Amino acid sequence: MNTIGTAVRLTLFGASHDSRIGCVIDGIPAGTPIRAERMLGDLALRKPVPDIGTPRMEADVPEISGIVDGLSTGAPVTISFANTNMQSVDYSSLVRTPRPGHADYPAFCKYGAAHNICGSGMFSGRMTTPLVAAGAVMRDLIELLGISVGSYISRIGTVADTAEYVGSELVRSRDNPLRAMSDELVERMRAEILAAKADGDSVGGIVRCMVLGLPTGLGEPFFDTLDGEIAKAVFAVPGVKGIAFGSGFSAATVRGSENNDAYRMQDGAVVTTTNNAGGVLGGMANGRLLDFSVVFKPTSSIARVQQTVDLYEYVDTELLVRGRHDPCIANRGAIVIEAVTALVVADLAKRGEYL
Numbered sequence: 588m589n590t591i592g593t594a595v596r597l598t599l600f601g602a603s604h605d606s607r608i609g610c611v612i613d614g615i616p617a618g619t620p621i622r623a624e625r626m627l628g629d630l631a632l633r634k635p636v637p638d639i640g641t642p643r644m645e646a647d648v649p650e651i652s653g654i655v656d657g658l659s660t661g662a663p664v665t666i667s668f669a670n671t672n673m674q675s676v677d678y679s680s681l682v683r684t685p686r687p688g689h690a691d692y693p694a695f696c697k698y699g700a701a702h703n704i705c706g707s708g709m710f711s712g713r714m715t716t717p718l719v720a721a722g723a724v725m726r727d728l729i730e731l732l733g734i735s736v737g738s739y740i741s742r743i744g745t746v747a748d749t750a751e752y753v754g755s756e757l758v759r760s761r762d763n764p765l766r767a768m769s770d771e772l773v774e775r776m777r778a779e780i781l782a783a784k785a786d787g788d789s790v791g792g793i794v795r796c797m798v799l800g801l802p803t804g805l806g807e808p809f810f811d812t813l814d815g816e817i818a819k820a821v822f823a824v825p826g827v828k829g830i831a832f833g834s835g836f837s838a839a840t841v842r843g844s845e846n847n848d849a850y851r852m853q854d855g856a857v858v859t860t861t862n863n864a865g866g867v868l869g870g871m872a873n874g875r876l877l878d879f880s881v882v883f884k885p886t887s888s889i890a891r892v893q894q895t896v897d898l899y900e901y902v903d904t905e906l907l908v909r910g911r912h913d914p915c916i917a918n919r920g921a922i923v924i925e926a927v928t929a930l931v932v933a934d935l936a937k938r939g940e941y942l
């Protein structure tokens with residue numbers, strides 16, 4: 588369904604070529620300071636990047652209720668955006684000939700002719716605009732507890748950033764639209780995306796996300812665990828195909844003696860020497876940096892002839908996808924991952940009565 592969260596709940600509405608898209612958020616305590624400039628800054632990081640992003644540009648001016656003079660009023664917070672820059676004609680043939688790798692075929696089977704495929708409907712990356720705006724509100728809320736969320740791009744195609752960073756450094760990635768951690772990586776990642784685009788193709792990537800300042804114990808086992816709730820929210824983001832916390836899949840290749848994070852005392856506090864757990868044990872924050880990586884697949888809408896089927900005649904056919912598409916999603920997806928993470932943390936913080 589279209590609602591996520593328990594104590595802080597978000598409901599998403601609209602679709603790519605509907606008149607509006609937006610969200611309704613319930614559970615923001617009255618009097619929470621909300622910064623408009625943070626929301627606009629986060630929205631700017633989701634926008635397509637000239638030459639390496641879709642040419643679809645929207646003004647994305649948020650229309651907001653439930654916040655007056657920078658403070659939440661206690662009423663539901665609603666944030667919506669007008670859709671203005673639409674080219675629905677590009678999508679008309681996709682009802683009949685679904686794009687390989689996109690949601691067209693299962694949506695056709697589930698919703699039939701009622702599905703609005705224009706702009707990919709509710710399966711469009713456009714749906715992440717209100718999520719990012721809501722994420723900024725959540726960041727303001729969890730900042731009251733000293734919690735902050737950051738991310739960077741650790742891989743685009745074959746270009747990997749293998750350096751290790753402390754959480755507070757990640758803010759550097761906000762200076763460039765690739766969300767990379769150095770000028771050199773910006774250039775190499777840009778070249779990787781442009782090379783795929785020149786081939787009429789696309790490329791995938793990895794977002795590494797970190798959360799600082801989580802209170803130890805945050806999370807609601809058995810089922811509403813910190814990692815489980817984040818995974819659920821992250822998998823709602825279009826194009827996400829994987830998530831791993833800490834040492835992730837590589838934990839399968841080492842022994843317990845290497846993977847365990849040994850405890851020690853430091854300045855009167857319990858710390859660990861390593862963070863292979865990624866900051867979560869038993870579904871609860873363990874007092875270390877929450878550290879996870881998210882895989883975005885290569886964009887499915889590519890500028891090449893692809894094999895598909897004609898769903899009216901049930902015969903094989905070919906398709907050349909038209910329309911405006913991102914040759915890479917991951918860089919725009921980074922701020923979306925931060926947003927849904929902040930949403931989950933806010934919800935769990937309220938459920939755990941930290942807020």
Ligand SMILES: Cc1cc2nc3c(=O)[nH]c(=O)nc-3n(C[C@H](O)[C@H](O)[C@H](O)COP(=O)(O)O)c2cc1C
Binds near residue numbers: 690713824888923
């Ligand atoms: C910010 C953002 C932008 C996206 N842009 C495109 C795009 O231009 N073309 C496309 O085919 N998919 C794009 N996607 C991904 C699709 O929406 C997604 O692949 C599709 O809904 C199928 O869902 P799945 O990949 O999660 O299975 C984008 C996703 C995000 C988060």
